[in-house]
Amino acid sequence: MAKVLAVLSNGYTDEEHNYVTGWWAEELFAPALELEKEGHTVGLASIDGGKPVVDPLSLSKDYDPDGIYKKQYESGMADKTTPIVDVKASDYDAIMIVGGHGAMFDLAHNEDLHAVINIMYELGGIVSAVCHGPAPLIYTKTREGRGILEGLKVTGYPNANEPEEVVDLLPFSLEDELSRIADYHEEKEQDAYVVWGSKQILTGRDPQSSQLFGRELAQKLTQRELKTEEKLVD
Template sequence: MAKVLAVLSSGYADEENNYVTGWWAEELFAPVLALEEEGHIVGLATPEGGKPVVDPLSLTEDYDPDGKYKELYESGIADKTIPIVDVKASEFDAVFIVGGHGAMFDLAHHEDLHAILNIIHQNGGIIAAVCHGPAPLVFTKNKDGRPILEGLKVTGYPNDKEPEEVRGLLPFSLEDELRKIASYSDAPDEKEYIVWGSKQILTGRDPGSSELFGKELAKALTRREQEAEERFLD
């Protein structure tokens, strides 16, 4: 049983442009369901703690046609999060960054989150992010001052999928920033797409890749536990 930290945006609002965003429902709930099915435990953290703002679009029929994620959201299971500053990184075997445009605003440059990512990575844990979730990974540097993603194969939400109405409101292009330090790919012909950049770095392309992303992370953690048990028995 691994312990996993899920990190979400607290939310972002641009009143002048009537723009509200936050974390994307499917990108939290699909991986959490997969992780819990494998017996792993998931804790939630946000910059501000408390109840984070979900991107309202992610709960609409267009993106959640069966209402599955809306029902999970309304159950309140994502209402209580701890502030990132209070997270004890050494207690976690993995961390995954939930997507949604909010991640680009309050997670990308969050220094305490960068520190958590480095500690878990240095301890041999898994760093995972889906859709816009790689935003903070872009700006995370290791103890040698080099990007944690440097030279690795990665994916994330591509430029050509960004809605035209929000492009001018975003602080940066995720794809452009990833390309500066890593080998970016989005496999446009693949319905779902995830990438292992190393044994410790996993990224997923978009909301539709969330379930595959979660299952892959869950299975990887289970394999690690089994391998550790076998080494112990030997």
């Protein structure tokens, strides 16, 4: 079946404000489970490789009351990632950029990640991101110089939900930057919200949307695999 590359933040620390962030546990593990249910495989990458920093809040009782994601994290499932410079984009059918505030710091402007995204996109792969994961997509431009999200319907973590204590510590507003180049939607009345901006671009709003996000990606990849098999039979 399909191969998916999940990209995680290596983390960010602001010692002056006692602020530590990284990737958000639910936004990796919930989609990964949906993908694996469909028979797809998930590989992990980060900018620097090695063990990326998980946002400690995502493993807390407030956000993981049953300890589901903490257990998966402690099992070592996300201990090893490939440096993004060593990733061969053509080996994958989709890229999934995991959220967490960390994505806004080390993933957003990384040119090596932008290159992997572009190659995968040009080869017809699916580019997906959840919560703060769309951060690098904002700054990814195609070979022709067009923004990869330009004019598309997208979603991502809304300003209204950002914790007051971290707003001034963030490098930019995700909602504002998405709205600048794309057609941003929040859909407040829905518990979970994802949107296909095109047949190749999928975004999810927040941690609560992670499972639906993963299911949508998994099903789309399965449909593609089946169509490919049908063509081969014909």
